[in-house]
Amino acid sequence: MGNFYKDNADIRYYLERGIDWQPIVELAEYRFRAKDGFENADEAVGFYRELLELVGSFAADEVAPHGAAIDRFGVKLVDGQVQMAPEMDAIFEKVKALDLHGMCLPRELGGYNCPMLVFQFANEIFSRADASVVAHFGFHGGMALAMLMFAMREGSATFDSENWRLESTRFSDEIEEIRRGDAWGCMDITEPDAGSDMAKLRCRAVKDEAGDWRITGQKVFITAGHGKYHFVIARTADAKDENDAFAGLAGLSMFMVPTYEGEGADTKTLVTVGRVEEKLGQHGSATCLMHFEDAKAQLIGEEGQGFAYMLMLMNGARIGVGFESLGLSEAALRAAEEYAAERRSMGKTIDQHEMIADYLDEMRTDIAAVRALVVYAGYHEELANRHDMRVRMGVLDGDDETSVRRLVKTHRWKARNVTPLLKYIAAENAVKHARLCVQIHGGVGYTREYEAERLLRDAVVMPIYEGTSQIQALMAMKDSLMRIMKQPQAFATRYAQAKWRSLSARDPLDRGVARINALACSAQQHLITKTALDKVRSAHGSSWSRLAALKQEWNPKVDFAWAMLHAERLTRLLTDAAIADVLWDQAQRHEERRPLLEAFLDRAEPRAKYEHDVITSRGARILEQLRGAAKPAAKAG
Numbered sequence: 001m002g003n004f005y006k007d008n009a010d011i012r013y014y015l016e017r018g019i020d021w022q023p024i025v026e027l028a029e030y031r032f033r034a035k036d037g038f039e040n041a042d043e044a045v046g047f048y049r050e051l052l053e054l055v056g057s058f059a060a061d062e063v064a065p066h067g068a069a070i071d072r073f074g075v076k077l078v079d080g081q082v083q084m085a086p087e088m089d090a091i092f093e094k095v096k097a098l099d100l101h102g103m104c105l106p107r108e109l110g111g112y113n114c115p116m117l118v119f120q121f122a123n124e125i126f127s128r129a130d131a132s133v134v135a136h137f138g139f140h141g142g143m144a145l146a147m148l149m150f151a152m153r154e155g156s157a158t159f160d161s162e163n164w165r166l167e168s169t170r171f172s173d174e175i176e177e178i179r180r181g182d183a184w185g186c187m188d189i190t191e192p193d194a195g196s197d198m199a200k201l202r203c204r205a206v207k208d209e210a211g212d213w214r215i216t217g218q219k220v221f222i223t224a225g226h227g228k229y230h231f232v233i234a235r236t237a238d239a240k241d242e243n244d245a246f247a248g249l250a251g252l253s254m255f256m257v258p259t260y261e262g263e264g265a266d267t268k269t270l271v272t273v274g275r276v277e278e279k280l281g282q283h284g285s286a287t288c289l290m291h292f293e294d295a296k297a298q299l300i301g302e303e304g305q306g307f308a309y310m311l312m313l314m315n316g317a318r319i320g321v322g323f324e325s326l327g328l329s330e331a332a333l334r335a336a337e338e339y340a341a342e343r344r345s346m347g348k349t350i351d352q353h354e355m356i357a358d359y360l361d362e363m364r365t366d367i368a369a370v371r372a373l374v375v376y377a378g379y380h381e382e383l384a385n386r387h388d389m390r391v392r393m394g395v396l397d398g399d400d401e402t403s404v405r406r407l408v409k410t411h412r413w414k415a416r417n418v419t420p421l422l423k424y425i426a427a428e429n430a431v432k433h434a435r436l437c438v439q440i441h442g443g444v445g446y447t448r449e450y451e452a453e454r455l456l457r458d459a460v461v462m463p464i465y466e467g468t469s470q471i472q473a474l475m476a477m478k479d480s481l482m483r484i485m486k487q488p489q490a491f492a493t494r495y496a497q498a499k500w501r502s503l504s505a506r507d508p509l510d511r512g513v514a515r516i517n518a519l520a521c522s523a524q525q526h527l528i529t530k531t532a533l534d535k536v537r538s539a540h541g542s543s544w545s546r547l548a549a550l551k552q553e554w555n556p557k558v559d560f561a562w563a564m565l566h567a568e569r570l571t572r573l574l575t576d577a578a579i580a581d582v583l584w585d586q587a588q589r590h591e592e593r594r595p596l597l598e599a600f601l602d603r604a605e606p607r608a609k610y611e612h613d614v615i616t617s618r619g620a621r622i623l624e625q626l627r628g629a630a631k632p633a634a635k636a637g
Contacts, residue, residue, distance in 0.1 A: 005056025096181030127327025132284030225288025
């Protein structure tokens with residue numbers, strides 16, 4: 001009997017010590033006033049632990065053994081209906097019996113009332129067992145919770161503050177159906193020729209003569225698209241300025257579309273699956289082409305709010321991909337460790353060979369370091385959302401609304417600041433770790449005898465879905481540089497403090513953290529200077545406040561070429577700095593975390609120096625080619 005929770009000391013650290021659960025549990029439990037809730041945080045965390053132990057045992061014994069069979073069967077489209085592997089169906093019948101789809105739903109809706117963080121840890125555990133299973137699992141309870149959050153945001157949910165209970169909510173029937181395991185939902189955004197560029201979306205929603213919304217169009221690459229409930233981004237107004245790359249976003253609205261309506265002989269199909277994609281990996285997860293033909297739809301919120309509602313889901317989804325990526329990395333590490341401990345070569349097991357030992361140490365360090373950043377983001381995203389819902393539901397419990405809104409802004413900023421970083425590094429590392437797992441296995445890693453090759457195939461999509469790694473890098477670059485332009489003096493102070501700490505801090509680990517931060521600041525300063533060079537040439541040597549005054553004059557499409565070229569390098573550097581900060585905070589609170597920070601710095605400092613060197617000394621040749629100032633180098637041969 002295995003257990004993917006009990007055998008993971010790092011996840012247990014967060015349940016037992018690493019996370020300050022008190023503020024989350026207080027909000028989840030209505031400050032312990034609900035009659036059917038927990039009486040204190042310790043009691044609640046004890047339940048979370050028991051639930052994750054259950055998930056850990058189920059994932060190890062009931063999911064992981066069937067990964068190969070699920071992969072071999074894949075997903076089939078027969079007479080318009082999606083068929084999944086028998087093993088997949090059996091797994092979800094057992095998940096249904098365990099009531100795991102209601103993990104985060106309030107008790108009033110039949111759920112366990114767990115924080116989203118607990119659900120994310122469960123996702124990581126399921127992902128370690130099988131990537132296809134976790135992809136499907138997330139579109140059950142995750143979409144039920146999304147329905148509730150949409151209702152709260154639009155004001156269609158009511159709360160009884162006197163008795164501390166959710167009184168009513170839109171989509172209550174749909175939520176209950178998903179909680180029981182009888183249905184699931186999906187998010188329909190991507191269209192042909194409109195992937196990351198949402199302003200290009202063309203799926204159209206119009207009102208009919210009866211005043212009902214009707215949607216017509218196609219959506220592609222829809223995970224779990226054979227679900228009953230579709231949250232669809234559709235265009236309700238055209239862009240006013242076709243030359244503005246972002247103008248089309250204001251014309252997008254969010255809708256809920258059931259796959260069919262009516263019962264029995266009166267059933268009418270509104271959404272059809274055009275095909276199931278044949279993919280490199282995650283064969284057990286259905287990725288569908290969807291057809292909407294005059295499909296009756298329910299508007300969520302108001303017209304033009306589609307992009308805002310999408311962002312509400314996307315931020316959490318990207319953190320979710322971080323946890324999923326960690327699960328796959330963990331699976332790759334465990335498979336590599338197990339094989340290396342048994343395979344003998346040159347008189348000893350290969351885990352005793354220096355290069356293999358270094359590979360395994362790198363994987364262990366990467367996983368624990370990235371988990372620290374992912375948990376940090378998940379924690380602040382959770383608090384931001386819970387405080388935001390307090391304001392929206394009017395449940396302030398005597399607190400000043402302004403102060404609560406300030407808490408929302410603070411926690412939202414902390415989560416947003418690292419979300420593109422964690423999505424980037426966790427997804428990229430999943431591919432790197434799966435690749436190392438194959439290499440450690442050698443020739444057999446390239447065969448289907450072992451799971452290494454399947455892990456690699458399953459990992460490759462993670463840097464692509466929920467926003468590619470390149471989109472995350474551009475977001476991180478834009479956010480970091482715009483922050484400097486808005487608050488140049490604060491940046492200058494932060495840079496100076498990092499340089500001073502790198503020389504004067506008493507603790508060598510603190511000095512190492514500061515050195516990485518100083519390199520990140522130096523790289524940002526370099527890119528800001530290169531970006532502004534033409535515009536401030538006549539004001540050479542001017543203060544940072546001069547740059548702030550010029551921010552309105554800059555055109556990102558033209559002036560940010562240097563930063564866009566180095567966006568991924570800057571993202572990796574910013575990520576190392578962010579992880580170092582989080583691990584340093586943990587090391588100050590808990591002595592046992594110091595070895596992890598030491599191992600991380602041992603690898604991150606040389607990496608940061610390299611990224612800094614490339615950012616500050618390379619790039620002119622490529623940009624000259626793009627500007628037409630030089631011809632590309634001739635192809636060899």
